[in-house]
Amino acid sequence: MDSNKTMASIDPVKYSLDSEFKFKCHSGLACFTKCCRGINIILTPYDIIRLKNILSLSSEEFLTIYTEPQLLEKTDLPVVTLKLLDDELKSCPFVKDDGCLVYTHRPTACRYYPVGVATLNFKEGSDADEFYFFVNEPHCLGFEEDKIWAIREWRIDQGVDIHDKINAGWADLIVKKRSFPKNIMLTEKSKNMFFTASYDVDKFRQFVFDSSFLTLYKIDDATIEKIKTDDVALLEFAFSWLDSILFKGEKVTVNKEEAERRIKK
Numbered sequence: 001m002d003s004n005k006t007m008a009s010i011d012p013v014k015y016s017l018d019s020e021f022k023f024k025c026h027s028g029l030a031c032f033t034k035c036c037r038g039i040n041i042i043l044t045p046y047d048i049i050r051l052k053n054i055l056s057l058s059s060e061e062f063l064t065i066y067t068e069p070q071l072l073e074k075t076d077l078p079v080v081t082l083k084l085l086d087d088e089l090k091s092c093p094f095v096k097d098d099g100c101l102v103y104t105h106r107p108t109a110c111r112y113y114p115v116g117v118a119t120l121n122f123k124e125g126s127d128a129d130e131f132y133f134f135v136n137e138p139h140c141l142g143f144e145e146d147k148i149w150a151i152r153e154w155r156i157d158q159g160v161d162i163h164d165k166i167n168a169g170w171a172d173l174i175v176k177k178r179s180f181p182k183n184i185m186l187t188e189k190s191k192n193m194f195f196t197a198s199y200d201v202d203k204f205r206q207f208v209f210d211s212s213f214l215t216l217y218k219i220d221d222a223t224i225e226k227i228k229t230d231d232v233a234l235l236e237f238a239f240s241w242l243d244s245i246l247f248k249g250e251k252v253t254v255n256k257e258e259a260e261r262r263i264k265k
Ligand code: SF4
Pocket: 001, 035, 036, 037, 039, 092, 093, 094, 095, 096, 099, 100, 101, 102, 103, 106, 107, 110
């Protein structure tokens, strides 16, 4: 799971969805849960929603207790990583001797492992193309098992295809920002908006419904009704809104009359 810590052991080949690999992870292996310690896991927006809901926390509470801020390399965008325990092995807060406490709701990076996906992890190479790579950690005995997977099958088996589908708008924002010339920087305000809309879903909902947001933007009634309670719908709306304010995307448009009225005022 640790893309940063194990860069040295990353196979530099770019793999596709049809690439095959031999792997099986199970509790009978001597390495069981070793990969859940000393790690650096970047959390995606959908990871936060799943984890905060299963732990019955608000997004703000989850972010405070379980995450640490980080700037994503080559983008300068704020992301969060899972905050590790202060024990000798720097364990994940959710790892127990018999496995992962939040397994059904585990983060995207944990689902992908031992595969890595370029959008979030790879420091070199093409900015536009999506590709996969392998994290070959010496302690991981899963590669010695006989089960053969195509990366395409692995993604479905691990449920990561659903995560990627929901996070797709967010991944697009990262790829767009990464393709910007280095000297074009986002303002602190823009970075804060990116952070709140991506990760702090409860605060973003408050911003949408408790400010003049709904008069400034043209949003249809069905969407308004849905994002009142549906975290995933709100997240997908947030990605479209970020795209419109940061990259001139056209999925969320401004109500021109209201904008002009504000300018005059
Ligand atoms: S969330 Fe679960 S699978 Fe991921 S590192 Fe922690 S214990 Fe391991």
